[in-house]
Amino acid sequence: MFHVDSEVGALREVIVHRPGSELSRLTPGNVDELLFDDVMWAERAREEHDGFVAQLRARGTTVHHFEELLASALDEPGAREFLQDQLTTATRFGPALDAPLDALVGGTAAVDLADMLIGGVLKREIAPLLHASSLLMEYLDDEDFLLTPLPNHLFQRDNSAWIYGGVSINPMSKPARKRETINSQVVYNYHPMFRDSEFTFLYGNDSLQHEPATVEGGDITVIGNGAVMIGMGERTSPQGVEMLAQRLFETRTAERIIVVELPKTRAFMHLDTAMTMVDRDAFCVYPYLPDELRSFTLTPVGHVGHYEVKENRELFSAIADALDIDKLRVLKVPMNRMTAAREQWDDGTNFLAVEPGVVMGYERNSFTNKYLTENGIEIIPVVGSELGRGRGGPRCMTCPIVREAVSS
Numbered sequence: 293m294f295h296v297d298s299e300v301g302a303l304r305e306v307i308v309h310r311p312g313s314e315l316s317r318l319t320p321g322n323v324d325e326l327l328f329d330d331v332m333w334a335e336r337a338r339e340e341h342d343g344f345v346a347q348l349r350a351r352g353t354t355v356h357h358f359e360e361l362l363a364s365a366l367d368e369p370g371a372r373e374f375l376q377d378q379l380t381t382a383t384r385f386g387p388a389l390d391a392p393l394d395a396l397v398g399g400t401a402a403v404d405l406a407d408m409l410i411g412g413v414l415k416r417e418i419a420p421l422l423h424a425s426s427l428l429m430e431y432l433d434d435e436d437f438l439l440t441p442l443p444n445h446l447f448q449r450d451n452s453a454w455i456y457g458g459v460s461i462n463p464m465s466k467p468a469r470k471r472e473t474i475n476s477q478v479v480y481n482y483h484p485m486f487r488d489s490e491f492t493f494l495y496g497n498d499s500l501q502h503e504p505a506t507v508e509g510g511d512i513t514v515i516g517n518g519a520v521m522i523g524m525g526e527r528t529s530p531q532g533v534e535m536l537a538q539r540l541f542e543t544r545t546a547e548r549i550i551v552v553e554l555p556k557t558r559a560f561m562h563l564d565t566a567m568t569m570v571d572r573d574a575f576c577v578y579p580y581l582p583d584e585l586r587s588f589t590l591t592p593v594g595h596v597g598h599y600e601v602k603e604n605r606e607l608f609s610a611i612a613d614a615l616d617i618d619k620l621r622v623l624k625v626p627m628n629r630m631t632a633a634r635e636q637w638d639d640g641t642n643f644l645a646v647e648p649g650v651v652m653g654y655e656r657n658s659f660t661n662k663y664l665t666e667n668g669i670e671i672i673p674v675v676g677s678e679l680g681r682g683r684g685g686p687r688c689m690t691c692p693i694v695r696e697a698v699s700s
């Protein structure tokens with residue numbers, strides 16, 4: 293029932309996160325650590341996000357809100373026990389807070405608890421509720437977080453990723469995002485919509501320590517025809533790719549994986565900041581991507597779960613081969629380095645396809661959008677002056693859970 297069979301086929305159902313109280317908690321002192329570039333105007337960001345959702349719905353896509361899924365899941369049997377085991381533990385908060393926090397998780401209304409899990413909790417908010425002699429509570433200032441906010445839940449793409457009939461609940465690379473995985477596990481394991489449905493858990497749905505085998509969904513593209521492309525760089529490590537690859541092969545979810553090496557800089561933190569698929573045979577690619585970046589193809593061999601790694605001679609012909617098409621259109625916008633760097637920084641290459649050749653992208657990237665339009669791609673312009681300050685575009689903000697294959 294849930295499946296993502298391509299990157300550009302008809303987009304039926306997605307999960308997004310409307311920014312909540314966590315955005316109002318960004319300060320000049322914590323933005324860097326929380327991976328944002330500015331303190332956001334939270335109200336305007338919400339308006340922009342509502343506009344984005346309305347555009348998706350107008351195109352026939354069913355939109356689920358992450359916070360609502362989380363709140364409903366929290367009222368299902370087992371969900372709170374899971375949090376008590378995984379989140380409110382003695383090692384995370386000290387033994388003195390273990391039982392009081394477990395009690396809080398057990399007794400807080402679901403909507404409020406969901407808000408705490410995403411929005412975070414300040415010491416002064418929670419101190420009156422906890423009756424414990426705790427060194428950690430003594431140590432924290434009133435305005436310190438006992439539980440940090442998770443503003444990057446806005447980027448639903450990264451934290452879970454559907455690949456054909458399976459989902460990876462990604463072990464995130466940056467400390468600021470690691471707890472997102474616990475929230476996603478609650479949704480996928482306890483919300484009736486997922487709990488009562490058949491699908492494969494590919495990676496990360498456990499309580500293991502995955503470091504350094506991290507994976508983020510912004511690096512994963514389901515290009516179709518049984519193939520997957522994965523970016524390897526700041527967030528998704530070679531070990532992460534291999535862990536996921538092994539599961540994709542052993543569960544027969546995919547038959548071929550193309551791995552692309554990415555520059556190790558913040559501007560290229562994920563594959564979808566460097567290139568996205570915009571049509572059945574076309575990619576929009578950052579024009580100054582270094583030529584020397586290598587790519588590899590992984591295919592299953594021998595015993596179940598074993599694979600072979602081969603370096604590709606050239607990335608785009610490897611993709612064309614995987615898709616079984618003669619030639620790929622590689623759309624590199626002819627613009628100077630300065631303009632290219634500016635538009636890429638503002639997620640100029642971060643397109644979300646709603647059907648082949650129809651994509652959503654930030655309106656501000658005028659050079660890129662014009663060039664793509666001239667090349668037959670329809671752009672649905674998204675307003676994102678505030679949203680973009682988190683360094684993510686329309687693709688980063690959506691987690692497709694049902695998307696059709698591209699019909700030939």
Ligand SMILES: NC(=[NH2+])NCCC[C@H](N)C(=O)O
Nearest residue numbers: 327447510562682683684688
């Ligand atoms: N798929 C993406 N490009 N996501 C963008 C994530 C941005 C987020 N602030 C981070 O640094 O993690």
